[in-house]
Amino acid sequence: MGDFLLVTIQVDMHDRLAMTLQDDLTTKISQTGAFGVLIDISALEIVDSFIGRMISNISSMSRVLDAQTVVVGMQPAVAITLVELGLTLPGVKTALDVEKGMALLRETMVVPESDDDDRQDI
Amino acid sequence: MTMTVKTSEVLQIRVEGDVVMVRQRARAVAVEAGLGLVDVTKLVTATSELARNALIYGGGGTALIESLQEGIRKGVRLTFEDQGPGIADIDQAMTDGWTSGSGMGLGLSGAKRLSNEFEIISAPGQGTRVMIARWK
Numbered sequence: 001m002g003d004f005l006l007v008t009i010q011v012d013m014h015d016r017l018a019m020t021l022q023d024d025l026t027t028k029i030s031q032t033g034a035f036g037v038l039i040d041i042s043a044l045e046i047v048d049s050f051i052g053r054m055i056s057n058i059s060s061m062s063r064v065l066d067a068q069t070v071v072v073g074m075q076p077a078v079a080i081t082l083v084e085l086g087l088t089l090p091g092v093k094t095a096l097d098v099e100k101g102m103a104l105l106r107e108t109m110v111v112p113e114s115d116d117d118d119r120q121d122i
Numbered sequence: 123m124t125m126t127v128k129t130s131e132v133l134q135i136r137v138e139g140d141v142v143m144v145r146q147r148a149r150a151v152a153v154e155a156g157l158g159l160v161d162v163t164k165l166v167t168a169t170s171e172l173a174r175n176a177l178i179y180g181g182g183g184t185a186l187i188e189s190l191q192e193g194i195r196k197g198v199r200l201t202f203e204d205q206g207p208g209i210a211d212i213d214q215a216m217t218d219g220w221t222s223g224s225g226m227g228l229g230l231s232g233a234k235r236l237s238n239e240f241e242i243i244s245a246p247g248q249g250t251r252v253m254i255a256r257w258k
Contacts, residue, residue, distance in 0.1 A: 012146065014138040016173070046163055046169040048144070049228040076165040085167060085232035086218055 004036040004105055005029065006098075010043045018054045026061045036105035037062050040098055042073030052087040052120045066110045069093065072101035125192040133185045135202075141173040144185045148200060155189045157258050165198060165256040168233035170209045172202045172252050175229050175247040179222070180204025180250055190255070197238075197257035202250075216242075 005028055013021070029037060039058065041047070070093045074082075082089070093108075095101035103121040107110070129151065133144050148169040152162045176183035176258075183204030209215045217236065221227035230252070234240040239255035240244040 012142050014142050016138055042159045045149070046170060047176075048167050049226045049232060050170075050174065051234075053226055056124065077160045080160055081163045081167045084164065084235050085171075086228045086235070087226075087232075 006038045008040040015050050022054050022057055029062050029065045029067050034067050035075045035109055037067055037069040038101045039071045040073050047078050047082050070095050070101040070104050074096050123193045127188045128191050129189045131187050135173050135176050136182045144173045145170045148189055151187050151189050152198045156196050161256055164236040168236040168254055169216045171229040171233045176202045176204040180206030195257055197255055199255040201253045206234040210246050210249045
């Protein structure tokens with residue numbers, strides 16, 4: 001578990017707070033050398049375009065820092081609304097709950113070895 | 123059939139915290155009106171987009187939240203008004219992905235998709251007024 005960061009969002013965030021979370025989390029990934037980030041949004045009652053962009057940003061930034069992000073616990077009504085709003089969160093990995101999210105992160109941690117093989121082939 | 127306004131409240135949108143307040147009030151009124159969870163979530167998400175627009179692009183404004191009754195039908199209507207620069211080309215502003223700022227360009231178009239009724243009135247120098255409604 002030490003290789004992963006677990007973030008649980010429990011309040012209705014205003015925009016600046018969401019930006020702060022994005023910055024803090026990116027700093028934490030770099031400081032700890034975490035391989036994975038699990039973001040639990042089960043307490044979020046809405047995901048609007050701003051929070052959606054924050055989730056996409058965290059996912060992209062963590063990838064650049066050699067970490068994988070998995071978003072877990074999205075409520076069904078939030079998922080329905082998100083897609084109708086026009087957000088599909090491309091490139092963001094999701095899982096139904098924390099347990100499945102952890103399993104997904106553990107799986108992806110095995111992947112880098114095969115990536116190295118690919119690189120040698122080139 | 124006549125439509126009656128059962129409750130009505132006006133909230134100021136001046137700082138980011140006000141956007142949170144407006145969505146929480148919109149949720150409370152929508153739940154009170156008996157809207158289902160998906161409808162409530164859609165309305166509150168659209169509210170968040172439009173309240174943020176009023177703050178960022180309009181320099182602040184107001185949100186009018188009304189609960190409506192038309193026969194046996196119940197609904198919630200929100201009207202966002204600002205005295206900002208207004209929108210010159212509304213069709214362009216309603217296009218997915220188009221933004222005059224740093225957003226994703228989904229606010230207006232997304233809010234329209236998430237609502238049963240949508241109306242926008244704006245002109246350069248005249249501010250912007252957006253009305254959305256969602257019915258049970």
